[in-house]
Amino acid sequence: MSDSPGVGFVYDDRYLQHNPGTEVFWTERGPLPVPFVEPTLHPSNYRLVMRTKHLLDLTGLTSHLVRIEPRPATVEELTVFHTPEYVERVKQLSVKGSGDAGEHAPVGPGSYEIALLSAGGAISAVDAVMHGRVRRVFANCRPPGHHALADRGMGYCLFNNVVIAARHAQHAYGIKRVLILDWDVHHGNGTQEAFYADPSVLFVSLHQDGLYPDDMGLLRQTGAGEGAGTTINLPLPAGCGDAVYRAAFERIVLPIARAFCPELILISAGQDASVMDPEGRMCLSTNAYRWMTSALMDLAAETCEGRLVILQEGGYSELYAPYCTLGIIESLTGVRTNLPEPQDLRVLQRRPEIATIGPSADAALKEIESTHAPFWPALRGR
Ligand SMILES: [Zn+2]
Numbered sequence: 001m002s003d004s005p006g007v008g009f010v011y012d013d014r015y016l017q018h019n020p021g022t023e024v025f026w027t028e029r030g031p032l033p034v035p036f037v038e039p040t041l042h043p044s045n046y047r048l049v050m051r052t053k054h055l056l057d058l059t060g061l062t063s064h065l066v067r068i069e070p071r072p073a074t075v076e077e078l079t080v081f082h083t084p085e086y087v088e089r090v091k092q093l094s095v096k097g098s099g100d101a102g103e104h105a106p107v108g109p110g111s112y113e114i115a116l117l118s119a120g121g122a123i124s125a126v127d128a129v130m131h132g133r134v135r136r137v138f139a140n141c142r143p144p145g146h147h148a149l150a151d152r153g154m155g156y157c158l159f160n161n162v163v164i165a166a167r168h169a170q171h172a173y174g175i176k177r178v179l180i181l182d183w184d185v186h187h188g189n190g191t192q193e194a195f196y197a198d199p200s201v202l203f204v205s206l207h208q209d210g211l212y213p214d215d216m217g218l219l220r221q222t223g224a225g226e227g228a229g230t231t232i233n234l235p236l237p238a239g240c241g242d243a244v245y246r247a248a249f250e251r252i253v254l255p256i257a258r259a260f261c262p263e264l265i266l267i268s269a270g271q272d273a274s275v276m277d278p279e280g281r282m283c284l285s286t287n288a289y290r291w292m293t294s295a296l297m298d299l300a301a302e303t304c305e306g307r308l309v310i311l312q313e314g315g316y317s318e319l320y321a322p323y324c325t326l327g328i329i330e331s332l333t334g335v336r337t338n339l340p341e342p343q344d345l346r347v348l349q350r351r352p353e354i355a356t357i358g359p360s361a362d363a364a365l366k367e368i369e370s371t372h373a374p375f376w377p378a379l380r381g382r
Contacts (some may be wrong), residue, residue: 007332008128008137009065010121011053015142016046018115019108020156021098042106043279043316044156048271049142051322052312059337061329068128068137070121078119078159080167081194086151090115090158105153115143115158122165125309129264130173136297136308138269138329144313146188146268147213155186155212161311162268163194166201169264176200179262181253182207183245183292184270184313185280187217187233191268197225202232202260204253206245208273208280209235209364219371229375232256234368237361241275241283241354242291244361249295252368255378257299265300265308267293271315271324275343275354279316283353286320286327287345293331308332 020042024031034040041047056062078087086101093099094112101107121141128134145162147155162180169175180195182188182205195201207217223231234248257265271289273282293310300308310328315321319342330336348354357365373379 005132006066006134007064008068008125008134009056009062010068010070010125010137010139010141012070012117012121014114014117015049015140018046018111018143020044020106021108044143044314046142047318048315048321049140049312051318052140052325055322055326055339056329059326059339061326061333061335061337064333064335065329066134068124068134070117070124070141072113072116073119073123073159073164077123077164077168080171081150081160081163083151090153101158102149102152103154105148105156105158107158111143111158117141118143119145119159119161119164122161122309122311123168125311126165126169126264129307129309130169135306136300136310136332138310138332140312142312144270145311146182146184146191146313147186148190149193154190156314157190160190160194162266163191165266165309165311170200175263177202177260177262179204179257179260179265180268181265181296182268183273184268185273185277185282186212186270186314188268189213189216192216192221192231195227196223196231197227199226199230202230202257202262204232204234204257206234206236206248206253208238208282211280219368222371222375229372232372235364236282237364238281239283239353239358240361242285242288242349243355243357244365245284245288246291247357247365248368249292251365252372252379254295254299256372256376258303259376259378261303263304263307265296265304267296267308267310268313269310269328270313271321274315274317274320274324275348276317276320277315279314284324285343285345285348285354286324286341287349289324290327290331293328297331
């Protein structure tokens with residue numbers, strides 16, 4: 001596939017300024033401070049985005065990218081999903097300099113403006129692809145968005161960047177069918193809520209079964225009303241690695257996505273399903289992120305002239321997650337840096353949890369197939 005007209009990269013140093021504070025212990029009595037003399041940074045700190053940018057510069061990959069400057073989203077753009085009261089609440093907490101915008105959604109000084117720039121980065125990414133300035137984009141933005149609900153923040157997320165980007169593509173460019181693929185290890189509950197009854201957006205989420213949030217991302221949640229069948233949850237048992245994700249793509253995700261025939265593909269890219277992540281218990285190597293990106297690039301080439309926008313969500317291994325993101329951008333650009341990795345890929349790919357499909361994962365894949373087959377003929381007869 002031709003690299004022309006190139007790969008965009010959304011980034012702004014102001015993304016580093018969103019400060020969710022220090023880590024706390026969540027107990028039945030509420031948050032307690034971590035007792036160590038040296039404070040521990042909040043998991044959703046600036047390091048993933050900063051180190052990703054650093055690796056791109058260090059390897060020279062930056063020279064293969066078209067820099068896209070984000071602009072702040074407007075209140076009108078946010079309120080296609082969020083309530084005006086919620087947007088105002090985030091603004092007030094930000095002025096105050098601290099607070100929680102919902103459930104585990106910390107706001108620091110100036111977080112409102114940075115969250116506007118994060119959502120606006122997603123919009124700028126869509127604009128760059130739709131105008132043909134670039135064919136595909138990685139948006140290295142924060143704070144993340146996929147847990148954010150219409151009226152409250154959740155799970156480190158303030159405004160739902162991917163929902164706002166999808167609605168922008170529909171309203172500004174008349175896009176009729178958007179695929180949102182969410183490979184973050186947690187379930188993208190805010191995104192599911194936004195499009196649960198909406199057949200114009202196919203929401204597909206691969207996540208660790210039973211992780212976060214409670215009772216979301218369940219297999220039986222398949223959409224409602226006119227959106228029946230357009231929510232595809234793939235809850236996978238803890239411990240799944242590259243082989244299971246590849247099988248899930250080949251057997252379920254790609255056949256459904258091809259049948260849906262999107263006009264734009266958005267990815268909620270959380271690199272917290274990696275083998276070294278402290279929040280998840282999945283076992284993906286950097287190669288899985290390379291492969292998933294390539295598979296979605298091929299799908300985009302088949303269905304929508306290559307239009308693909310990838311938005312940064314979670315990723316909490318300060319050492320490994322930036323390399324997973326580097327792998328994604330290697331696939332987007334077609335340039336392999338061969339930078340030595342924290343875990344030797346040749347060793348990783350021999351490990352059974354990464355290279356094989358265990359009995360519980362095999363059973364889960366079969367159940368997922370049979371749940372979605374009534375809506376998607378492409379899955380029948382397997
Ligand atoms: Zn996550």
